[in-house]
Amino acid sequence: MDYIALYRKWRSQRFSEVVGQDHIVRALSNAIKMGWISHAYLFSGPRGTGKTTIARIFAKSLNCVNGPTVDPCNICDQCISIQQGNSLDVVELDAASNRGIDEIRSLREQTRFVPIGGRYRVFIIDEAHMLTQEAFNALLKTLEEPPPGIIFILATTDPQKIPPTITSRCLRFDFRRIPDELIRKRLEEVAIGEDIPYEDSSLEILSRYADGSLRDALAYMEEAILYGGGSLKVREVIECLGVPSYMQIKDFLLAIYRGDLDKGLEVIDDVMGGGVEPKIFIDNVISALKDMALLPDEKSEIRWSLEEISRCISLLEDLSLKLRWYNFPKLVLEVGLIKLISNFKRAVVVSEVRKADVPVVEFSTDFDKIKDLWSLFLDTVKRESIRLHAILRECFPSSFTDNTLIIGIRAGFSFHYEYLSKQENKRVLEKILSSLLKKDVKIDFIMEEGKGDKLKSTANKIAEMFNGSIIATESKKEEKDNEDGNG
Structure with a gap:
């Protein structure tokens, strides 16, 4: 017997088996019970979330010998033929490779025929957005005046x-990404059903x-089983998929927290050497930070506030975007690590945790805290006023x-x-900074002196010392040019 891939073998065959799309299952089930069957449906959503699967179950529910029913028998000729993909009453068209007007005209010709063995003829057009404009125009006429039973x-x-x-x-139905926990539960059912040992x-x-x-x-599960020789072990899954391990993510975050550049570079070398995609690594670090914010661990050495976690995530998101476009990902990671450590470098050590032998630190002054929160301050300003943020980016805490x-x-x-x-504008900035520092603060501005301003300031000070007055000022370059000319 030919081998069947797991995703095909374990495809849901009833509405009750569908994972993570309860809102759509409920609506279609009620439509069948009430007899409110529309002539056209639009299923939209990310890949692999069950659009084609639910379309086939819906077709079976309508054409089953016991139907229309929300629970097709899966043993009658209609159910079996739809399940095997050879039913004459259910036609599937891949619009990615059959996207022209000729294919849609051929499909329109088929709508003239009444159902052969079932109650309805169901036409499933996958990747429908790939159809040409001419093909959509040809389809529009049929949707405007649909034949009965189509x-x-x-x-x-x-x-x-x-x-x-x-x-x-x-009738449009939007499919959602399936939560990780529901996917994990389904994978566990498959592993048990296939008698696969797993961790x-x-x-x-x-x-x-x-x-x-x-x-x-x-x-991915099938690939990992083959890699592991018939079992699912954490180490082998990590090696097979090229995903970072928990320890790599933990060590990377600890390196940032401790300011340990050597350890951070060591983790980057380990990640790159293990074949892990740099962007996947950073995305997993972001996910770990999200978990840290939502489910804080009292035993964790990392004692970041929510503001600090938010700022770290923001910097990592920028790093993730850069990894898409730069040709030297390791260099981008190393530079990003340096930036992260410099942003989280603290001022003074105030206590130590003996077990971990890692210093726990605080800001020595409010100004140190402001400098450390500057990036977060700019991000918060941006949400209030894009123009104010653009101008403030050219400034610095003095x-x-x-x-x-x-x-x-x-x-x-x-x-x-x-x-x-x-x-x-000052009021907006003062309000934002006060909320970050959790105390009332004022803001004022000062402009740097240009070279000419500095020269005049110095000359005025000298003149004041000797009780004199300024007649004229010249730069050294101008004096030198005059000397060369006189020479």
């Missing part, structure tokens, strides 16, 4: 590309790596005294100084 089900991963004239004539953590890795797609999870932050503005940026000095 049902169209359009499945797509990109509903924005479906013309509004088509969408408006369909619980290996299923968690597979379910998370699938990113909400049950079909992908089953495909000093902090008497609960007043002095923000430095680079020489020559007079527009920035005038704009930020407006009372309404």
